[in-house]
Amino acid sequence: MAVDTNPELRITITGTGCPIPDPLRAGPGVLVQFGELAMQFDVGRSTVQRLAGAGLWPGELNAVFLTHHHSDHMVGLPDLILTRWVMDRADSGKPLPVIAPAGPAVTFARRMLDVWTDDIAIRTEHAGRDGRPEPDVVPFDPSPSVSEVWSMATPHGEVTVSAISVHHEPVLPSVGYRVDTPAGSVAISGDTIVCGEMAVLADGVDVLVYEAMRFEPIEALPEKRRFILDYHADTRLIGGQAAELEVPTLVLTHLIPPPVDDSGRSMFVSDVRTAGYTGKVIVADDLEVVSVGA
Numbered sequence: 661m662a663v664d665t666n667p668e669l670r671i672t673i674t675g676t677g678c679p680i681p682d683p684l685r686a687g688p689g690v691l692v693q694f695g696e697l698a699m700q701f702d703v704g705r706s707t708v709q710r711l712a713g714a715g716l717w718p719g720e721l722n723a724v725f726l727t728h729h730h731s732d733h734m735v736g737l738p739d740l741i742l743t744r745w746v747m748d749r750a751d752s753g754k755p756l757p758v759i760a761p762a763g764p765a766v767t768f769a770r771r772m773l774d775v776w777t778d779d780i781a782i783r784t785e786h787a788g789r790d791g792r793p794e795p796d797v798v799p800f801d802p803s804p805s806v807s808e809v810w811s812m813a814t815p816h817g818e819v820t821v822s823a824i825s826v827h828h829e830p831v832l833p834s835v836g837y838r839v840d841t842p843a844g845s846v847a848i849s850g851d852t853i854v855c856g857e858m859a860v861l862a863d864g865v866d867v868l869v870y871e872a873m874r875f876e877p878i879e880a881l882p883e884k885r886r887f888i889l890d891y892h893a894d895t896r897l898i899g900g901q902a903a904e905l906e907v908p909t910l911v912l913t914h915l916i917p918p919p920v921d922d923s924g925r926s927m928f929v930s931d932v933r934t935a936g937y938t939g940k941v942i943v944a945d946d947l948e949v950v951s952v953g954a
């Protein structure tokens with residue numbers, strides 16, 4: 661098969677939601693592609709559905725990266741691994757690398773298929789299969805400075821993925837990721853408050869994908885529900901940081917509260933503009949695509 665000359669960096673937001681169900685917003689996830697290389701960052705609810713919408717089968721993924729162990733970011737992972745296996749009729753697929761900061765996300769990835777033992781056994785026996793749906797779980801020690809956690813050589817140059825610890829306490833560890841490709845770069849916040857580590861991670865990137873929460877409506881909620889202010893990114897601070905970084909494209913996702921119309925979307929834009937950001941801002945819907953270079 662002919663390979664693209666100069667492939668673009670393609671970023672698809674597979675889910676823009678949060679734990680609250682929304683018929684139009686899958687759980688958090690970002691698909692990053694460079695040529696034939698496909699990497700999924702977090703695997704929220706309905707990720708396999710959105711990947712199908714993006715034209716990608718689970719078997720075509722090269723690696724999965726987890727940011728932290730909140731269920732909304734991982735609940736789609738067993739679905740992804742099981743579906744990849746069910747679709748692999750020839751038992752030819754290699755275990756999918758699942759890269760995660762050492763800690764509960766790694767424990768989850770290692771144990772998540774234990775509850776599917778009966779299903780796996782009956783499918784194996786019925787179809788006369790050899791293989792088992794095992795991910796290749798790869799832990800790394802999260803670091804307060806940007807550290808490379810994975811890389812892959814492609815016909816068009818090397819792609820590297822780096823991570824840094826971010827601030828989503830009390831959820832420890834939590835990391836953000838950065839992908840550098842010959843066509844450009846993207847930083848993905850995972851869940852965090854706006855922090856200095858995010859500025860270091862996103863220094864010089866073409867695209868910054870940030871979890872975004874409008875603090876104003878949350879501040880008006882009953883006290884019991886305001887704890888989420890502790891560990892999410894305030895849209896006003898995101899705008900200030902993106903302005904300082906002079907990042908060309910800012911993508912807001914993991915939207916709280918989820919906008920249901922243009923007026924809702926415009927409030928997110930207004931917050932980051934008021935904070936001084938003048939670049940391109942996208943309040944993402946599921947399957948939003950941003951491309952860089954070519």
Ligand SMILES: [Zn+2]
Pocket residue numbers: 678679688730732733851914
């Ligand atoms: Zn989350």
Ligand SMILES: [Zn+2]
Pocket residue numbers: 728730828831851
């Ligand atoms: Zn979280």
